Amino acid sequence: MSAVQRHAVVAGAGIGGLTAALALHRKGWRVTVCERAPGPAAVGAGIVLAPNALRAFDAIGFDLTRAAGRTLPAAMGLRRPDGRWLSRADTAALAARYGGPPLAVHRSVLADALAAVLPGGTVRYGVEVTSVDGADGFPVVRTTAGDLDGSADLVVAADGIHSPLRRRYFPDHPGLRHSGETAWRTVLPAAASPAGAVTAETWGRGERFGVVPLDDGRTYVYATAVAPEGYRPADVRTELLRRYGTWHDPIPALLERIDPAAVLQHDLYDLAAPLPRFHHGRLAWLGDAAHAMTPNLGQGGCQAVEDAVVLAHLLDGTGSGGVPAALAAYSAARCARTDAIRVRARRAGRVAALTHPLAVALRDLAALTHPLAVALRDLAVRATPARAAHRALDDIFDGFTLPAGMGGAPAGVGTRW
Numbered sequence: 001m002s003a004v005q006r007h008a009v010v011a012g013a014g015i016g017g018l019t020a021a022l023a024l025h026r027k028g029w030r031v032t033v034c035e036r037a038p039g040p041a042a043v044g045a046g047i048v049l050a051p052n053a054l055r056a057f058d059a060i061g062f063d064l065t066r067a068a069g070r071t072l073p074a075a076m077g078l079r080r081p082d083g084r085w086l087s088r089a090d091t092a093a094l095a096a097r098y099g100g101p102p103l104a105v106h107r108s109v110l111a112d113a114l115a116a117v118l119p120g121g122t123v124r125y126g127v128e129v130t131s132v133d134g135a136d137g138f139p140v141v142r143t144t145a146g147d148l149d150g151s152a153d154l155v156v157a158a159d160g161i162h163s164p165l166r167r168r169y170f171p172d173h174p175g176l177r178h179s180g181e182t183a184w185r186t187v188l189p190a191a192a193s194p195a196g197a198v199t200a201e202t203w204g205r206g207e208r209f210g211v212v213p214l215d216d217g218r219t220y221v222y223a224t225a226v227a228p229e230g231y232r233p234a235d236v237r238t239e240l241l242r243r244y245g246t247w248h249d250p251i252p253a254l255l256e257r258i259d260p261a262a263v264l265q266h267d268l269y270d271l272a273a274p275l276p277r278f279h280h281g282r283l284a285w286l287g288d289a290a291h292a293m294t295p296n297l298g299q300g301g302c303q304a305v306e307d308a309v310v311l312a313h314l315l316d317g318t319g320s321g322g323v324p325a326a327l328a329a330y331s332a333a334r335c336a337r338t339d340a341i342r343v344r345a346r347r348a349g350r351v352a353a354l355t356h357p358l359a360v361a362l363r364d365l366a367a368l369t370h371p372l373a374v375a376l377r378d379l380a381v382r383a384t385p386a387r388a389a390h391r392a393l394d395d396i397f398d399g400f401t402l403p404a405g406m407g408g409a410p411a412g413v414g415t416r417w
Contacts, residue, residue, distance in 0.1 A: 004320070005030050006028075006029050006030065006323075007030045007031075007150070008029050008031050008152065009141045009154070009156070010155075010156040011034055011129035011155065011159045012033075012034075013034075013040075013158075014158060014160065014288075015110060015287070016304030016305065016307060017158030017287070018033065018123075019056075019062075020156050020312065021122060021123075022062060022114055022118060023060045023309050023312030024154075025122070026061065027316045029312075031118070032122065032124065033123040034141075034143055036127070038126045039126075040111060040112060043262055044264070045185040045187060045264060046106050046214060047106075047301050048104050048212060049103045049105065049301070049305075050299065051094070051099060051100050052098075052397050053301070053306065053400075054103060055400050056305045056308075060309055060312070076200060078201055078203060079201070080202065081244075081246070082248060083248030104212050104214055105214070106214060106216075107301075127144060129142070129143050129155075129159065129165070130142050130144060131168070132157075132165060132283055135282055136280075138152065138153065139155045141155060152282070153282065154282050154284070154323055155282060156283075156284050156286060157286070158286050158304070158308075161176065163288070165283070166275070166289050169280050169283065176272065177271065178269055179267075179268040181227065181268045182227040182265060183222060183267075184264065184265050185264045185266075186262050186264065187218050187220050187221075187262070188254065190217030192219075192257040193257075194219075194253050194254065194257075197213050197219055198211070202248065207224065207226070208223065208225075209223045209247060211251070221258070223240060225243060227267075236265070240255050241255050271291060271292050274339040275290060277335065278307075278335060279328060282323050284311060284330060286308055286311060287301075287304030290338065291303065292342075293338075293341060293342040294345045296348040297345045297348055300345075307338070309402070310402060311330050313402050313403075314327075314330050314403065332403075337399065341396060344396075
């Protein structure tokens with residue numbers, strides 16, 4: 001640690017931003033997190049943390065048992081709208097293969113748990129970072145509440161999928177690309193959650209529906225559908241019942257119990273092309289700001305957690321003057337992995353949303369629900385052995401690596417979990 005405590009400013013208090021704040025704090029940094037929202041989000045969606053994200057949290061000593069999460073049940077998998085299983089995953093086998101099973105938690109609970117272990121006053125709500133000037137030297141951070149006192153040794157852009165800082169520093173990047181789908185998400189309170197629900201995603205013709213029970217009795221539900229960009233139904237419950245109301249139990253019961261005011265709808269996007277790097281001088285991007293991806297592999301939040309932990313690891317042991325070199329190493333460590341997962345997530349979404357090959361080639365959304373293509377997709381999923389499905393996930397779930405640090409570790413020496 002340097003004699004003078006280094007100061008990092010994090011733009012955004014999402015999962016990635018808060019994880020970065022905690023990881024840096026535990027490496028001796030003073031951290032200020034600026035979040036434009038007026039306070040912690042009380043509503044939102046669930047998140048399933050895959051083994052790679054859990055290993056990253058372990059690396060910074062964050063105890064997820066405090067986040068009121070739950071291990072997923074003995075089996076989970078994919079179903080047809082009539083309820084028949086296309087595939088089932090044994091979570092005990094996942095745990096044996098990757099050192100632990102996934103963990104399901106409400107995003108707000110996880111965010112609150114991360115914020116709770118930061119020093120008081122670290123997170124400043126209602127304060128948005130509007131610009132970062134002088135990133136090649138010592139950045140000056142300008143916010144809606146005025147300039148932060150003094151310059152920063154490091155700025156972390158965790159400002160989300162529409163990142164203003166990404167647009168400013170990469171003005172020639174093509175930006176976001178619509179996936180052709182929209183998504184609805186909500187969390188039902190325990191009193192509205194039917195007993196016996198199991199973790200599953202159901203695939204129809206251009207439509208999907210997911211159910212994830214949470215440990216406190218609540219149920220996280222989500223749905224996706226092929227739809228034009230900007231499509232917003234006038235009545236959410238009527239729309240969801242029209243699409244999914246005849247599907248297998250407990251989907252109809254869940255839809256009857258949703259609070260339309262608590263349903264979030266977002267069109268699904270990813271980056272149209274990878275960023276050339278994840279840093280500029282003393283400014284680093286992470287999470288959706290760096291590598292926005294569709295949620296089809298459940299890795300958006302998980303990769304943000306990895307980013308944050310790797311970033312803090314590479315900064316460990318460097319003085320203020322070593323920050324730019326550490327950020328260059330961070331780009332080298334993270335760009336290829338996150339872009340490979342971004343591409344796989346988009347491809348997985350095309351398969352799930354359904355995929356007549358000619359329709360995909362032509363981007364003809366009306367043909368993406370061709371029944372023959374759906375039948376072939378379902379047959380392929382059912383015919384895939386569980387062992388092969390696990391192998392396909394090895395590079396994601398077992399691929400979290402802490403590269404050689406910048407504070408004297410020998411070149412090429414890293415930690416693979």
